[in-house]
Amino acid sequence: MSDVSIEQLRHQVWQANMDLERYHLVTFTWGNVSGIDRERGVMLIKPSGVSYSELSAENMVEVSLEDGSVADGQMKPSSDTATHLELYQQFPEIQGIVHTHSTHAVAWAQAGMDIPAFGTTHADYFYGPIACTRALKQQEIDEAYELNTGKVIAEHIDKSQVMAIPGIVVKEHGPFAWGTSPANAVHNAVVLEEVARMALYTLQINAATTPVNQGLLDKHYLRKHGKNAYYGQSTNK
Amino acid sequence: MSDVSIEQLRHQVWQANMDLERYHLVTFTWGNVSGIDRERGVMLIKPSGVSYSELSAENMVEVSLEDGSVADGQMKPSSDTATHLELYQQFPEIQGIVHTHSTHAVAWAQAGMDIPAFGTTHADYFYGPIACTRALKQQEIDEAYELNTGKVIAEHIDKSQVMAIPGIVVKEHGPFAWGTSPANAVHNAVVLEEVARMALYTLQINAATTPVNQGLLDKHYLRKHGKNAYYGQSTNK
Amino acid sequence: MSDVSIEQLRHQVWQANMDLERYHLVTFTWGNVSGIDRERGVMLIKPSGVSYSELSAENMVEVSLEDGSVADGQMKPSSDTATHLELYQQFPEIQGIVHTHSTHAVAWAQAGMDIPAFGTTHADYFYGPIACTRALKQQEIDEAYELNTGKVIAEHIDKSQVMAIPGIVVKEHGPFAWGTSPANAVHNAVVLEEVARMALYTLQINAATTPVNQGLLDKHYLRKHGKNAYYGQSTNK
Amino acid sequence: MSDVSIEQLRHQVWQANMDLERYHLVTFTWGNVSGIDRERGVMLIKPSGVSYSELSAENMVEVSLEDGSVADGQMKPSSDTATHLELYQQFPEIQGIVHTHSTHAVAWAQAGMDIPAFGTTHADYFYGPIACTRALKQQEIDEAYELNTGKVIAEHIDKSQVMAIPGIVVKEHGPFAWGTSPANAVHNAVVLEEVARMALYTLQINAATTPVNQGLLDKHYLRKHGKNAYYGQSTNK
Numbered sequence: 001m002s003d004v005s006i007e008q009l010r011h012q013v014w015q016a017n018m019d020l021e022r023y024h025l026v027t028f029t030w031g032n033v034s035g036i037d038r039e040r041g042v043m044l045i046k047p048s049g050v051s052y053s054e055l056s057a058e059n060m061v062e063v064s065l066e067d068g069s070v071a072d073g074q075m076k077p078s079s080d081t082a083t084h085l086e087l088y089q090q091f092p093e094i095q096g097i098v099h100t101h102s103t104h105a106v107a108w109a110q111a112g113m114d115i116p117a118f119g120t121t122h123a124d125y126f127y128g129p130i131a132c133t134r135a136l137k138q139q140e141i142d143e144a145y146e147l148n149t150g151k152v153i154a155e156h157i158d159k160s161q162v163m164a165i166p167g168i169v170v171k172e173h174g175p176f177a178w179g180t181s182p183a184n185a186v187h188n189a190v191v192l193e194e195v196a197r198m199a200l201y202t203l204q205i206n207a208a209t210t211p212v213n214q215g216l217l218d219k220h221y222l223r224k225h226g227k228n229a230y231y232g233q234s235t236n237k
Numbered sequence: 238m239s240d241v242s243i244e245q246l247r248h249q250v251w252q253a254n255m256d257l258e259r260y261h262l263v264t265f266t267w268g269n270v271s272g273i274d275r276e277r278g279v280m281l282i283k284p285s286g287v288s289y290s291e292l293s294a295e296n297m298v299e300v301s302l303e304d305g306s307v308a309d310g311q312m313k314p315s316s317d318t319a320t321h322l323e324l325y326q327q328f329p330e331i332q333g334i335v336h337t338h339s340t341h342a343v344a345w346a347q348a349g350m351d352i353p354a355f356g357t358t359h360a361d362y363f364y365g366p367i368a369c370t371r372a373l374k375q376q377e378i379d380e381a382y383e384l385n386t387g388k389v390i391a392e393h394i395d396k397s398q399v400m401a402i403p404g405i406v407v408k409e410h411g412p413f414a415w416g417t418s419p420a421n422a423v424h425n426a427v428v429l430e431e432v433a434r435m436a437l438y439t440l441q442i443n444a445a446t447t448p449v450n451q452g453l454l455d456k457h458y459l460r461k462h463g464k465n466a467y468y469g470q471s472t473n474k
Numbered sequence: 475m476s477d478v479s480i481e482q483l484r485h486q487v488w489q490a491n492m493d494l495e496r497y498h499l500v501t502f503t504w505g506n507v508s509g510i511d512r513e514r515g516v517m518l519i520k521p522s523g524v525s526y527s528e529l530s531a532e533n534m535v536e537v538s539l540e541d542g543s544v545a546d547g548q549m550k551p552s553s554d555t556a557t558h559l560e561l562y563q564q565f566p567e568i569q570g571i572v573h574t575h576s577t578h579a580v581a582w583a584q585a586g587m588d589i590p591a592f593g594t595t596h597a598d599y600f601y602g603p604i605a606c607t608r609a610l611k612q613q614e615i616d617e618a619y620e621l622n623t624g625k626v627i628a629e630h631i632d633k634s635q636v637m638a639i640p641g642i643v644v645k646e647h648g649p650f651a652w653g654t655s656p657a658n659a660v661h662n663a664v665v666l667e668e669v670a671r672m673a674l675y676t677l678q679i680n681a682a683t684t685p686v687n688q689g690l691l692d693k694h695y696l697r698k699h700g701k702n703a704y705y706g707q708s709t710n711k
Numbered sequence: 712m713s714d715v716s717i718e719q720l721r722h723q724v725w726q727a728n729m730d731l732e733r734y735h736l737v738t739f740t741w742g743n744v745s746g747i748d749r750e751r752g753v754m755l756i757k758p759s760g761v762s763y764s765e766l767s768a769e770n771m772v773e774v775s776l777e778d779g780s781v782a783d784g785q786m787k788p789s790s791d792t793a794t795h796l797e798l799y800q801q802f803p804e805i806q807g808i809v810h811t812h813s814t815h816a817v818a819w820a821q822a823g824m825d826i827p828a829f830g831t832t833h834a835d836y837f838y839g840p841i842a843c844t845r846a847l848k849q850q851e852i853d854e855a856y857e858l859n860t861g862k863v864i865a866e867h868i869d870k871s872q873v874m875a876i877p878g879i880v881v882k883e884h885g886p887f888a889w890g891t892s893p894a895n896a897v898h899n900a901v902v903l904e905e906v907a908r909m910a911l912y913t914l915q916i917n918a919a920t921t922p923v924n925q926g927l928l929d930k931h932y933l934r935k936h937g938k939n940a941y942y943g944q945s946t947n948k
Contacts, residue, residue, distance in 0.1 A: 027431050028424070030358070049469030079460060079468045101358045103431070107438035110355040111446050118821040120884045121741070121812045138452045145456055172449045173357045187739070194738050194814070200442060201818035205911060209822050212883045215849045219856055223790060231790045232760030264668050265661070267595070286706030316697060316705045338595045340668070344675035347592040348683050375689045382693055409686045410594045437679060501905050502898070504832070523943030553934060553942045575832045577905070581912035584829040585920050612926045619930055646923045647831045674916060 009035050013044040014057040016182035021052045023190045031100035032078040035182040036088050041065045045084060047075035086150025091162045096182035098189040104196035105175035112171050116211045118202050122195040123220035127164035131156045135171045167192040246272050250281040251294040253419035258289045260427045268337035269315040272419040273325050278302045284312035323387025328399045333419035335426040341433035342412035349408050353448045355439050359432040360457035364401035368393045372408045404429040483509050487518040488531040490656035495526045497664045505574035506552040509656040510562050515539045521549035560624025565636045570656035572663040578670035579649035586645050590685040592676050596669040597694035601638035605630045609645045641666040720746050724755040725768040727893035732763045734901045742811035743789040746893040747799050752776045756795060758786035797861025802873045807893035809900040815907035816886035823882050827922045829913050833906040834931035838875035842867045846882045878903040
């Protein structure tokens with residue numbers, strides 16, 4: 001048995017979608033969050049093009065992991081559904097995924113540049129640069145755009161590090177972030193946007209800024225996430 | 238008969254004007270929205286220089302399409318009335334028009350540059366670069382400034398694409414956006430401001446950024462707007 | 475007799491000071507507004523260093539125009555009192571003055587650059603570039619800093635144009651704006667900050683941007699302010 | 712006896728932590744404030760990783776100045792505790808300390824640059840440039856990261872000027888600010904963020920901007936802070 005019921009997950013996914021507005025990550029309907037129940041074989045995701053004010057836990061769409069069909073729900077799932085499914089399939093550790101068009105992360109995606117790890121704010125959450133993917137090829141766009149977006153993301157991820165760098169920007173598109181739950185994925189999406197903003201300003205002050213050394217990256221990432229983590233109230237948070 | 242009554246349109250135009258503040262597109266009274274009832278031969282538009290807190294559906298001004306005179310209302314219509322009328326006349330598909338001085342769109346207008354289609358956020362709504370018009374000539378300014386502003390906008394629009402790129406920036410002035418209704422025009426004005434902002438940041442990160450390929454532009458625009466659109470809950474939204 | 479009572483003016487000055495927060499022009503107590511009653515020979519101004527939440531109409535300080543002494547009130551007037559008095563003395567048309575440290579206007583002041591008239595937003599309110607003053611000389615700082623700040627501002631103003639360009643930035647310091655009333659001065663301070671922001675972004679997009687031609691400046695300024703003004707509901711607003 | 716009871720200090724430290732959100736200095740839990748009672752030999756500080764909405768005066772952690780152990784409280788103190796303790800030890804005048812990851816101050820830290828005193832907003836609170844520290848050496852990171860962060864900060868401070876320039880940015884990390892109380896430290900942290908923002912924009916307008924002369928720095932700092940201060944309602948504020 002999963003440790004959360006499908007109804008609890010439904011509520012978590014809805015809450016995480018609502019938090020996109022609260023954290024100023026979205027304009028209109030430009031974002032979606034999903035959560036997964038691997039044992040039941042389903043993903044829950046925001047319906048396509050519905051404004052946040054009309055969302056409820058009930059209208060989160062349940063999608064089969066097997067074939068991407070709607071398992072439960074009256075509405076069409078997010079148009080990005082195939083991207084989410086591909087990421088869940090490739091990376092068994094991921095339990096929640098977020099896609100937004102948050103302003104500064106999109107700017108890095110449009111510029112086609114990795115977001116360098118310029119400081120400890122970045123290192124606290126992302127254990128290295130946040131990659132910008134390659135652009136999709138025309139054939140990839142034509143044949144199965146959303147699925148291939150997922151595949152291109154996966155190309156740029158070191159499987160052993162997927163949870164250590166829980167986000168990416170897709171070239172000419174925007175950010176995806178993930179985590180150990182829908183809420184944790186949103187948390188990482190907020191950080192991604194903020195470090196994208198800080199990195200832009202950093203380069204404006206000093207265009208020659210170089211990334212932090214591995215030692216500082218280790219220290220900050222591991223004091224929050226390693227087996228000897230000592231940040232927060234619990235041992236491993 | 239039109240499918241909305243004049244009172245419904247009056248309410249829509251008022252609501253759309255109020256939304257300019259809600260979406261942070263205006264300082265003071267620096268923006269106006271109009272709507273049109275082509276069968277009745279009238280346009281409804283914000284009164285000139287009145288603050289949003291004093292607006293009501295009742296004080297939207299009804300202007301004759303024939304000669305621009307006030308058909309109904311105690312107040313003077315927006316000083317930009319002749320620009321709106323010219324656009325409605327030139328482009329029969331337009332059902333609502335917005336003019337604002339939103340910050341980032343104005344910056345592109347002042348810089349005299351088209352806003353390139355740098356990514357999918359842009360492509361989702363604008364099927365190509367958002368043009369910056371030429372400046373008005375002195376004679377055009379002197380003779381009929383607001384009318385000629387409309388004419389100069391029309392010069393830069395491909396008639397077959399007017400609804401595919403539903404906005405423009407007027408050189409040294411600011412943005413105009415339009416749509417299938419007053420609310421849809423405001424929606425497009427919000428997107429125009431946001432993509433103007435993203436494009437500025439994109440160039441700051443990488444001054445050599447080039448626009449997206451036609452293939453990605455097609456994919457994103459058409460998944461939302463083409464006859465095979467699959468974004469959102471209805472077939473064609 | 476003045477057309478507003480001293481109690482009305484007291485209320486207007488208090489309200490205008492409160493509006494500095496509402497319009498996001500101030501951090502902490504970094505701004506002050508004054509109003510003048512030339513017939514009664516007094517200026518009313520914010521008390522020094524008092525937070526906006528503690529302000530009331532009652533604690534606006536009444537200062538004598540003759541010698542700058544406190545004519546009525548228990549509190550010390552703003553430390554910038556001598557600057558305000560100097561401007562009122564030099565320019566009889568000014569009826570209200572605002573000083574803030576609003577972010578973008580300060581940036582232009584610190585950069586030591588005039589804010590060019592890059593577009594119609596600027597031209598609607600400021601009939602030409604907004605000057606940046608020279609820096610004060612050491613002797614001017616030592617002998618009578620606030621008074622000399624007023625004198626240096628006055629140096630940069632064409633007397634016949636004082637109401638046509640109702641603001642300035644003092645080098646290495648920040649903006650002053652004025653108007654036909656305390657509220658009108660705040661209005662102009664809001665515009666000054668917004669055009670300062672737009673001008674920064676404009677240069678970031680196109681560093682070679684040049685100011686608008688006199689013809690467009692005339693058109694926009696005069697359609698709002700000239701004797702043939704046609705913006706707004708009244709003839710001359 | 713101290714002039715505030717330990718319960719009063721507890722409340723002050725809690726209130727100052729809450730103000731970090733109010734002044735938009737923090738994302739999530741990325742900031743902490745402490746206060747000190749030197750006579751009782753304790754520091755009070757935010758618990759580690761607890762969100763501001765869950766904070767109360769009661770869960771501020773009391774830490775012994777002698778050995779850094781928890782003197783009172785159920786929770787673990789901020790992971791930055793050793794940095795705070797080192798600064799209190801080195802600088803007896805400091806009564807409150809703030810650490811945040813406020814966006815613009817972090818950008819200067821990441822860029823590795825001192826924040827120049829470009830204008831009077833800076834000079835009103837910081838009597839010279841705000842230093843950016845050197846980076847920590849690998850050995851310093853490995854052996855006692857937080858303690859050595861405090862030591863590196865102390866290296867860059869002229870002891871006689873610690874209260875005259877009440878803040879610093881730690882290279883590749885972010886800002887620390889301090890003051891005569893927890894609330895005053897937060898006040899200085901707000902100013903540090905705002906002058907960091909203004910300085911960035913200043914350089915964007917004019918990359919050749921130079922710092923203000925000593926004379927203007929003296930005038931503004933001393934009119935607020937010197938023994939002849941005349942800003943505000945009391946003689947020395």
